[in-house]
Amino acid sequence: LxxxxxxxxxxxxxxxxxxxxxxxxxxxxxxxxxxxxxxxxxxxxxxxxxxxxxxxxxxxxxxxxxxxxxxxxxxxxxxxxxxxxxxxxxxxxxxxxxxxxxxxxxxxxxxxxxxxxxxxxxxxxxxxxxxxxxxxxxxxxxxxxxxxxxxxxxxxxxxxxxxxxxxxxxxxxIGMEIPHDQPTGMIALRNARVLSMTSPLVQEHQTILIEGNRIIAMGETDSLEIPEETHTMDLEGRMVMPGLIDTHAHGQQAHQGITPQQNWVDYARLAFGVTTVHDPSNETESIFAASELTKAGRITAPRTFSTGRILYGAAGHYKAEIDSLEDASFHLRRMAAVGAFSVKSYNQPRRDQRQQIIRAARDLNMLVMPEGGATLMHNLTMIVDGHTGIEHTVPTEMIYGDVLDLWRQVSVGYTPTLSVAYGGLGGENYWYEMDDLWRHERIMSFIPPQKVIPRARRRSKAPIEDYNHIRQARITKKLIDQGGLVQAGGHGQLNGICTHWELWSFVQGGMTPMEALRSGTLHGALYLGMEQDLGTLEPGKLADLIVFEQSANPTLDIRDSERIEYVMANGRIFDAKTMHQLGNHPAKRSGFYWETNPLGARVLMADPAGCAGCRH
The missing domain is CATH 2.130.10.10 (YVTN repeat-like/Quinoprotein amine dehydrogenase)
Structure with a gap:
């Protein structure tokens, strides 16, 4: 950081x-x-x-x-x-x-x-x-x-x-209550093409009216009445969709106990349209502090939720020893006390231990996201026992009708994190090979050069048939086809863009662009139990949304999902290329350390042509 x-x-x-x-x-x-x-x-x-x-x-x-x-x-x-x-x-x-x-x-x-x-x-x-x-x-x-x-x-x-x-x-x-941050005033986004996620159809010539941090009206631009003193933006036919929800988003939130006033991890996420994150493994003390600071409007970040530190089943000072229901309840109570509504059941070796966590979670109305652990038998019992979902890919190249029939009978989600897919080369390696990421201006604007350049400029290369994440992505398509819930989880590999890598990988496995976009929005809200507020564009929902560049249409070309002009988070609208705030509360962001210190100056080669960073 x-x-x-x-x-x-x-x-x-x-x-x-x-x-x-x-x-x-x-x-x-x-x-x-x-x-x-x-x-x-x-x-x-x-x-x-x-x-x-x-x-x-x-x-x-x-x-x-x-x-x-x-x-x-x-x-x-x-x-x-x-x-x-x-x-x-x-x-x-x-x-x-x-x-x-x-x-x-x-x-x-x-x-x-x-x-x-x-x-x-x-x-x-x-x-x-x-x-x-x-x-x-x-x-x-x-x-x-x-x-x-x-x-x-x-x-x-x-x-x-x-x-x-x-x-x-x-x-x-010693707790205190302060108002949840929301901007004052109203914003109208006129002449938009709206992909609401309530249907697969794009609605033309629409206006979205936002007051504070919620959508209060949507309708035809020619007929929707706009109150006076509303800040109006003419989108000139740009497509609008809900903000992305990354349900497996790791990212540091503090350094030596200090929460940054401007965290590049959060700005990178927002710049790529990620407006809600759930981190199923982070430092308890820092992640919930950052979450509360975000809610209070003290820092700019996506809506941030987390399990906090994992309920670790192996050796370590943070091991969660669980040999009874009371043990499990003890650990879930301590996590709930600091702000968690979910826990990460991580490699608890025995099935009864994992079941005790599930039972305690049901008693406390909490979610349980287990670590897949690259063990198929664990995955199958996690499905049978009713975990909230499976995190990481199942460790097989393919699953067949028996597993699909089993999975179909339960409401257990799947966040495959294809960037780090088990069993072979993952999606992260593929996208590093395919794109010149060090030429990607938005990546280099919001991620420190030392995080990008060493791996991006000297990446590995492999035949496409060696990339196992594509075979793993075919499993997600099978689950979608039978009505299953698949979510996008970028794993924080390169925050912001990695959520899009997940969507692009879904399409490599056979999903349609629309199915991938729903996985990155509505499915994430359903998985986290937040569908009343997030995941679609409707009156009453929170104002988290993406405005794409004028010629971008991710329903036709999923690679357009990163071509973002504006991002709105909690009713505040930002220029996604600079992350300067626009609208009723215009403000420029401060420089990051590599921008303000000559020794940390970013490296940018020749301007890319076409999609940002694509090789031609």
Whole structure:
């Protein structure tokens, strides 16, 4: 998200609070610095990750960066916090918060939830994060979603084997409500050719009237009355359709805990007409922060939804251990608390574990998107057990009538992410080979050059029959033909354009352009349960839409889907080539780091002819 240019003086710095001394580096090692009882040493954390453990360590150095001492290790802890008086240590493991005395014996203490060497208290009933101690060191604090928890700490509570002295944590609601962003005023898009997705027909000579962030009227341009003071745009016959919905859209939303005020990932998506994204695997803390900032109008981005961090079934500090329905409910409750309405069931190895997640999700009214995992037997049981959908391709070249008959009987969607199709070369490789992406002006305007040029200019080449994503795309056509639900998921491979790669790949597999466009719009809304607000152009729906270039018609040539003139997101209309806002609230976007820093200047070769980036 940020410039690849770094200072030479990275590390942990000591800064005087009164500004009397210049900051000086203490050490290059570690992160999350904190003082203990005295201010003569700095405590830091680091990991020594191996396949069987993360080995998170708590160590300290003096203020010159010397005399390193290792105090605590843990296989799977994610965070340590020391009380100000140096008496207590809190840590998080498997999403629970624990507290115990911090002893200085000269030996390294190895921590785990079941250690018996020291008295220890599990502080949380539900999950917790952001642990820290109060100013008097006698209270431990943590948060979960919009709840701030406080727990008095004493040796009596830690030492009581029967928990009779266990204190109760108090919870304070720290959430707030602010209005959802919507622009003021009205916009009329006149003389449009409307592809509403409510029917396969294109309606000619239409006007779309938007007030705030919703469509309030649609009709014949000659007959629809436009109120005074409405900002009017004559589209001169340009085609309009709903904004694209990418239901498998990975993309970074923060860097080292900081959410960018202008994230190129989001601008790239919008510039290519993607107005809603669902990310089935992202950092919990950053993705929901970005989602709320978008809703509040503090940042410009598509509507952003996510599962947050995956419910991982393999080894790792974020493993979600599930051996009962209560375990599954615990994990879904903690995700719902931070803003998730869906979870990613990721490689839980046993079928009963996956079933427990589904049952808990039904109790909590949540969706379950499982990781396909390139295992056909898992895919088939996921279909039978009623997951919301299958993410990623089934790992076979083709499926036949038996699987189709099975799939037909359930409402389980399919997001194949053909760019990373299993079993052979995926669509991403194909489109890198077919198009000169470094010549694509819109890509180079919104994606950092170091993300594009190395792979785009020196890409691999293969015979077309080696591209397995085309065979995989034929499966999506079979599902569509029997009334199944197939959605577009670009996997964040090259944000913005990768959603179009998915549509183009659908057509390679036999879908009509119209079927592909419906998969990228209405089907995504149905999959996410948002069809009341998104997916079609109708009065009452949210004003998320695409205006194509005048000669573009993606219903005839699916490659025209990227030829976008304007994009409207939440009622705000942008020039898709520059992402400057137009309409009632005109505003120019700021420059990205590679535009404002000469060392990060973009590279653009000769202007492309025809479709942007196409080779001729």
């Amino acid at each position: 940020t410039s690849p240019l770094w200072s030479r003086d990275q590390g942990i710095f000591l800064v005087s609070t009164d500004g009397s001394e210049a900051p000086r580096r203490v050490t290059r090692r570690g992160h999350r610095p904190q003082f203990g009882k005295n201010s003569d040493r700095v405590f830091l954390q680091r990991t020594r990750t191996e396949p069987e453990a993360d080995h998170r360590e708590l160590f300290s150095v003096d203020l010159e960066g010397n005399d390193e001492r290792l105090h605590v290790t843990s296989d799977w802890a994610t965070e340590y916090s020391i009380s100000g008086n140096g008496r207590w240590l809190a840590f998080i493991e498997r999403f629970h918060v624990y507290v115990l005395p911090l002893v200085s014996t000269g030996d390294v203490v190895h921590l785990s939830p079941d250690q018996k060497a020291l008295p220890m208290l599990r502080a949380t009933e539900e999950a917790g994060q952001w642990i820290h101690f109060g100013s008097k060191s006698d209270t431990l604090h943590w948060t979960l979603g919009d709840r701030f928890y406080s727990l008095p700490i004493s040796m009596e509570a830690l030492s009581d084997p029967k928990d009779t002295a266990r204190p109760q944590a108090s919870a304070t609601h």
